[in-house]
Amino acid sequence: MSNATTRPVPEPAISSGDDPREFAAVLRAVYDAARSGDRLPARPRSVIGQSWDRVTTAGVDPDRGAGHDPLDPGEVECRRAESGLADVLESVTGNLDVLISGGENLLVVADASGHVLWRSGGPQVLRRADRLGFTEGASWSERNVGTNAIGTALVSRQAVQVFSAEHFVRTHHTWTCTGAPIRDPRTGDVIGVVDVSGPAPSIHPATLALVDSVARLAQAQLRDAHRTRLDLLRSVAAPILARAGAPALAVDPHGWVAAVDRLPPRTRVWLPRDFSAGRAHVGDLGPCDVEPLPGGWLLRVTDPDETATTTHVVLVESTDGPATVHVDSSGAAWVLHPSPRHLQILRLLAAHPDGLSAAELSAHLFGTADRTVTVRAEMSRLRRKLGGLLVASPYRFADIVSVEVSPAPT
Template sequence: MSQAGLPTSPEPALSSGDDPREFAAVLHAMYDAARSGGQLPARPRSVIGESWERATDAGVDPEHGRPVDPLEISTVEQRRVESGLESILESVTGGLDILLSGGENLLVIADATGHVLWRSGGPSALRRADRLGFSEGASWSEKAVGTNAIGTALATRQAVQIFSAEHFVRTHHSWTCTGAPIRDPQSGDVLGVVDVSGPASSIHPTTLALVDSVARLAQSQLRDAHRMHLDVLRSVAAPILARVGAPAVAVDPHGWVAAIDRLAPRPRIALPRSLRAGQQDISGIGLCDVEPLPGGWLLRPIEAGTSSTGVTVRISREQDGPSTVQVDSMRGSWVVTPSPRHLQIIELLAAHPDGLTAAQLSAHLFGDPARSVTVRAEVSRLRKQFGSLIATGPYRFSSSVTVVS
């Protein structure tokens, strides 16, 4: 057991050979006794008992939950972009198709706050979920609806299966749900939860192992994608470090080292949350010149008597080939070939040094200020390449950048 009393490995709600109907009857009796303060016929699993305590402390109504208005679809779309989960959707869906084939179960992917971002399933499963408010944008954290596979997996950071009256809210007792957290291999944070929910009668102990395996496969894919990202960053940074001829290191946004020269080798550097271009103190290194790289940062310890310089962004629109954006600094340069849409955004920001709101950018790009969700998603992707060179609130090139077009 862990220090918190939670299982250190996935624990199915039902053992192989158990009768679901008999077990459900025991759980209902246990639940009713717990609610009325009577003698419990059995003790709940530790993961359930501790979750019930958290739900009670949060003030969740065991009869109806704590209704929370779902997020607007525009906010859901934005969260999908920012969640870090889009790239693994296909593998998660493919890995769990077998559990959806009967039409009774629902596949849900929620973000790190427990809000439902995607769901799929047969028409009857979707209708049953809608009656519970189990829809895209709804919160299924423990604070909102008590014990459930999404919220409890987030709270415990473990795969978990919740059956029948183990759910804190009575209206959920006809369900069984199985959830497993998906962790970010770069930061170690939980990105979200993959969940399979359906009628209580559909429970099977092997479901937990399958859902947990699919979540771990998704994490492996994210890890492989991170390695590829570091390889690309290394290919950009290596010639720059060679030209610098002084101590320097290239890191990704989470501080993982892609290339290092004349500094003690280390796998990762602790970066401040507000890292930006310019001079900044870096833990374990000291005061550094910080310059953006495509998908990361160049950190160069500052020697006495030296100072950082600004950055020049050169936009080259070609007639017979792809247009490029070149970023030049004192330490080197790198080139990006943006998509046509990203090139439009870059040129608009260059033409409006005071900045543009998402609605204003939308009006310029689409002739419609209402498509700001699409704009925010595109700028979010663009900033992954240019980092703090593009500032927000409103969107603009930062003051340290000179734009040449």
């Protein structure tokens, strides 16, 4: 697992003992001089100056920012499900409650694109945020709203505190914002930002260290959760590997190895783009038969001339209990209990082997073709459960999957 979590020591916007109001006046003078092209009375911090250069080049309007429409609620829900941040939301909120319980500050969690996915705070600060368009679904990237703790933390990949006139857009000068990136410990990629925002005079240097520490704690929790998922995958894969009689290994969707048999030990394999069940060439393993497992893949190293395996899926409906999905792929058998909506989707895909678009699924499920955002959110959840059994564009079962719909035995 990646340990690429080293960050520079974050630099507070203001030092202990400084008067926030006096310092804000200095920053306003620096900001006005920078916008008018006059000689600067002081230099902005490097992280701020670099951000001002980026957003000026991008053409962000310092009076209004860039016009943008927030995501609709369905798309916000879809992004929440796909962000990887939902599992740490409770921890982030609980550990930063000390900063928002007084009602002055707003807690925000944004995704890797800078879109606000969750926010919480007292009624007064939420109303102030609404007036700025600082709402769920809004983009807080630098290209949309200029220098700010969310967008600048994403670009700089470090914790950032932005105070008063350090914000590029003038309407944000009454705010102070502190943001820290959250990285996926499996890849080192930034997957989101945790941010605390409030009135500019409420700034405190210690806020930056606290927010950064909470972001690091979230990363540690993601790392522990990943290890737990690998352990679960290993428990499923170990008996299958023992019966395989040939080189094979089990990996998670990112290629991290959970179990291996008749191959040299390794931590990770690099999976091709658009990886799915079937025959694939996987790094130094060469040709592999790829079969889905709950939470990952079974890779059987094969002779290139061998025939790829087929995965059998049986949808078993029931009138007096939950429906089940039975998956059997060369001995790798497992069962899923789908929700009624997911069972409905699977039945539709079984009946349309050539696939259905999001609009077509929407028409079948809801009687109208315009609920594609909801469909994509449901398909995202379903594909996480079934791995490579399902593919997109259009949505359908993978080519190596044979599907049967069967009534429950009586």
